Amino acid sequence: MSLGSAAESTTLENAINYAWNKGVVVVTAAGNNGSTSAFYPAYYSATIAVAATDYVDKLPSWSNYGDWVDVAAPGNSIYSTLENGGYGYKSGTSMAAPHVAGLAGLVFSLAADGNGNSRTNDEVRAIIEANCDDIGISGIGGGRVNAYRAVAAATPPAPEPAPVPAPGIIQGTVTDGSRPIAGAVVTDGTRTAITDGNGCYSIIEVPEGTYMVTASASGYNSASQQVTVTAGGTTVANIALKMQDSFISGSVSDALTGSAISGAVVSDGVRTTTTAADGSYTICDVPSGTYTVTAQAAGYQSASQTLTVEGEQTTATLDFSLSPVLKIATVSVSSITYYAEGGRNGNQHLRIVVALADNLGKPVTGASVSIGVDIGGKPYASSAARTGSDGKIIFKLNNAPSGTYVTTVESVAVAGLTWDGVTPTNSFTK
Numbered sequence: 438m439s440l441g442s443a444a445e446s447t448t449l450e451n452a453i454n455y456a457w458n459k460g461v462v463v464v465t466a467a468g469n470n471g472s473t474s475a476f477y478p479a480y481y482s483a484t485i486a487v488a489a490t491d492y493v494d495k496l497p498s499w500s501n502y503g504d505w506v507d508v509a510a511p512g513n514s515i516y517s518t519l520e521n522g523g524y525g526y527k528s529g530t531s532m533a534a535p536h537v538a539g540l541a542g543l544v545f546s547l548a549a550d551g552n553g554n555s556r557t558n559d560e561v562r563a564i565i566e567a568n569c570d571d572i573g574i575s576g577i578g579g580g581r582v583n584a585y586r587a588v589a590a591a592t593p594p595a596p597e598p599a600p601v602p603a604p605g606i607i608q609g610t611v612t613d614g615s616r617p618i619a620g621a622v623v624t625d626g627t628r629t630a631i632t633d634g635n636g637c638y639s640i641i642e643v644p645e646g647t648y649m650v651t652a653s654a655s656g657y658n659s660a661s662q663q664v665t666v667t668a669g670g671t672t673v674a675n676i677a678l679k680m681q682d683s684f685i686s687g688s689v690s691d692a693l694t695g696s697a698i699s700g701a702v703v704s705d706g707v708r709t710t711t712t713a714a715d716g717s718y719t720i721c722d723v724p725s726g727t728y729t730v731t732a733q734a735a736g737y738q739s740a741s742q743t744l745t746v747e748g749e750q751t752t753a754t755l756d757f758s759l760s761p762v763l764k765i766a767t768v769s770v771s772s773i774t775y776y777a778e779g780g781r782n783g784n785q786h787l788r789i790v791v792a793l794a795d796n797l798g799k800p801v802t803g804a805s806v807s808i809g810v811d812i813g814g815k816p817y818a819s820s821a822a823r824t825g826s827d828g829k830i831i832f833k834l835n836n837a838p839s840g841t842y843v844t845t846v847e848s849v850a851v852a853g854l855t856w857d858g859v860t861p862t863n864s865f866t867k
C-alpha cells in the first residue's frame with residue numbers, strides 16, 4: 438500500500454486486520470517525512486512497514502523510520518511505470534514497499550503452513566523479516582530485505598535420499614551334475630558372471646530381491662533356479678546343466694534320378710521334420726536309443742531304416758533314396774524259355790514258356806499272346822493263348838523235330854496295358 442497519513446483510521450486498521458486474518462500479507466510504505474512519528478496504516482502491527490534505502494544501502498533523509506518499522510527496501514531512484522504512461526525514476530517508501538510485496542509473492546510460492554493455522558501469511562512475513570541484511574541502520578526493523586536469503590529459507594529441504602540397501606551376492610557352481618563346467622554364463626536377469634575353471638561364479642552387487650538365475654553353456658540345455666537375495670547376504674545357487682541330446686541328419690533323394698526331394702517328412706517315431714530344398718534334414722534333441730526312421734514323400738514309396746543313437750551330442754547320419762510310385766502302363770515279355778519232355782528219351786515234345794510282366798515287374802495275367810516259331814530260320818508253327826495267374830503260357834509242340842528253334846512274339850493284348858513290342862532273344866536246339 439502506498440498511502441497514509443499521520444492520522445489514525447479505525448476503518449483502515451479493521452480492514453488490515455481482516456485481510457491479515459484471511460491470509461493476506463499487507464505491505465505498507467513507512468512514509469516520506471524523515472521522521473520516527475507514527476504514520477498510518479504502516480504503523481499498525483498487522484502490516485509490514487517498509488522504510489527506504491538508497492543505492493549505497495543508506496537511509497535516505499526523507500524516509501520514515503522507527504521501532505514500528507519492520508524492514509527496509511530500495512526506494513531511491515527506482516525505475517518504474519509512471520502515471521499517465523511511460524517509465525521514469527521515482528523515489529519514496531512507495532517505491533520500497535513493492536519490493537517487499539513482490540518478495541512476499543515469491544515466498545508465498547514456497548512457504549508451508551508451519552504452525553497449522555491454515556494460512557501461510559504469518560510464515561511468509563516471518564521469513565521475510567528474519568532474512569534481512571543488517572546494514573547498520575537502526576529504526577528499520579530487521580534490516581534491508583534480502584530476496585535470495587528469504588526464498589532460500591522458504592524452500593523446503595530436499596528429502597533425504599532413500600537409504601540404498603546393502604547389495605547381496607549370488608554365487609555357486611555350474612556342473613554337468615558331477616563335473617564343473619567352465620565358461621558357463623550365469624545371469625540374474627541384469628548382472629552376468631562367467632564360471633571359472635572350477636565351475637564357480639559370483640554375481641556381486643545384487644540388490645535385495647528374488648531373482649531367476651539362469652546358467653547356459655555351449656552344448657548344454659540352459660537351466661534356471663529362483664533365489665532370494667537378502668541385504669548384505671550371500672545366496673548360493675548351484676546349477677546342473679544337462680547336455681543337449683543328439684541329432685539325426687541326412688538327406689532324402691530320388692532313387693532313380695538321385696535328385697534331392699524337398700518337403701519329405703522324416704520321423705524317428707517321436708520327432709518329425711521335413712527336408713529342405715537340398716533334400717537335407719536334421720532331427721534335433723534325440724536321446725540315446727534305437728529308432729526306426731521313416732522318410733516319406735508324395736509320389737514316392739516310403740522307406741524306413743533302423744538307427745541306434747548313442748552318447749550325447751553326436752550326429753548320426755541317415756540318408757534315404759525313395760523309389761517313385763510308378764503307374765502300371767506297359768507289358769513286356771520277360772522271358773522265353775524251352776524244355777523238352779515225353780517219349781523214350783524224355784525229349785519227344787517241345788514246350789515253350791512265354792512269361793509276361795508289367796513295368797513294375799509283376800506278372801500279367803489274362804493277356805492274349807500269339808507267337809510264331811521257326812526252325813532253322815523257317816516258319817514251323819504259330820499259336821496263341823492267354824497267360825495264367827502266374828503270367829505265363831506254355832505252348833506245346835508235340836513230336837517236335839530236331840533243329841534250332843526261335844520264337845517270335847507277334848502280339849500281346851491285355852486291357853489297360855501297352856505291349857512294348859519286344860521279343861527277348863531266345864533259341865533252343867533240340
Ligand SMILES: [Ca+2]
Pocket residue numbers: 550551552553554555556557558559560
Ligand atoms: Ca501459518
